[in-house]
Amino acid sequence: MKTSREAYVRKVTWIGLLINIALACIKFAAGYFGRSQAMIADAIHSLTDTTTDVAVIAGSHFWSRPPDESHPYGHRRLETLVTVFIGLMLAAAGIGIGWDAVSALRDKESTPPGWIALVAAAVSILTKEILYRWTAVVGKKIKSPALAANAWHHRTDAISSIPVLIAVGGALIFPSWSFLDLVGAVVVSIFVMHAAMKIIWPGISELIDAGAPKDIQKKITDIACNISGVQEVHKVRTRYISTSILVDMHIVVDGSISVRDGHAIADEVENQIINSISNVLGVVIHVDPSDVEQL
Numbered sequence: 001m002k003t004s005r006e007a008y009v010r011k012v013t014w015i016g017l018l019i020n021i022a023l024a025c026i027k028f029a030a031g032y033f034g035r036s037q038a039m040i041a042d043a044i045h046s047l048t049d050t051t052t053d054v055a056v057i058a059g060s061h062f063w064s065r066p067p068d069e070s071h072p073y074g075h076r077r078l079e080t081l082v083t084v085f086i087g088l089m090l091a092a093a094g095i096g097i098g099w100d101a102v103s104a105l106r107d108k109e110s111t112p113p114g115w116i117a118l119v120a121a122a123v124s125i126l127t128k129e130i131l132y133r134w135t136a137v138v139g140k141k142i143k144s145p146a147l148a149a150n151a152w153h154h155r156t157d158a159i160s161s162i163p164v165l166i167a168v169g170g171a172l173i174f175p176s177w178s179f180l181d182l183v184g185a186v187v188v189s190i191f192v193m194h195a196a197m198k199i200i201w202p203g204i205s206e207l208i209d210a211g212a213p214k215d216i217q218k219k220i221t222d223i224a225c226n227i228s229g230v231q232e233v234h235k236v237r238t239r240y241i242s243t244s245i246l247v248d249m250h251i252v253v254d255g256s257i258s259v260r261d262g263h264a265i266a267d268e269v270e271n272q273i274i275n276s277i278s279n280v281l282g283v284v285i286h287v288d289p290s291d292v293e294q295l
Contacts, residue, residue: 012134
């Protein structure tokens with residue numbers, strides 16, 4: 001039996017959730033026994049990943065539902081809402097990392113951390129980078145923006161452990177180099193905020209019904225114009241539902257042909273567009289006769 005798209009999403013996310021919980025426990029233990037406040041803070045940050053994992057798992061059960069009377073186009077925009085939520089969580093994590101960096105200026109660690117904190121930071125970076133790459137590959141393969149967004153959340157967790165690694169390592173070797181924690185955290189904060197905007201903006205664009213890129217719209221127009229019987233194409237409009245595109249357009253045909261022939265031409269246009277552009281979900285076509293002035 002072929003595994004469904006949403007089943008892939010849930011499988012990958014469940015594995016990520018379990019890894020995130022395990023890593024958070026390891027970091028808390030390493031921070032406590034290794035006397036590292038930075039590691040404890042990183043453990044708290046790891047717990048934010050579990051929030052987005054739960055959101056993806058729960059959301060996938062809803063956005064995969066088929067169309068119904070209340071939602072004739074399906075429920076796929078729930079995936080967009082989950083994606084935006086993950087982006088907002090990333091932004092919050094970025095702000096939190098930056099805030100912690102500024103607050104660290106006032107904090108002075110009197111006791112140097114232990115090596116266990118350094119090892120935990122290294123393990124966290126390696127594990128989360130592997131998890132990011134796997135999740136991103138699956139997200140791209142099945143065209144899931146929510147899974148791709150969650151992959152970036154894994155990577156930010158890995159990146160946020162880098163300043164912890166530097167800070168703990170620096171404190172072990174050169175206790176006076178605690179400023180590295182601040183510098184690294186600021187860099188991480190900027191990177192995380194940039195990643196958050198790359199996730200949030202496409203989702204916002206979809207929710208406000210932004211159209212497909214101009215090259216996609218041109219391809220749609222060119223396909224329709226090349227169909228026998230189509231004299232003109234105009235009023236081409238597109239909008240997204242998750243990764244799928246809905247199209248509505250007007251075509252001009254010979255006004256003297258029958259309704260049946262005009263309908264057949266419109267069907268051919270619809271089939272050619274759907275078959276030529278993989279993420280087009282549906283096409284609504286209005287047929288105009290050539291002897292009627294177009295407004």
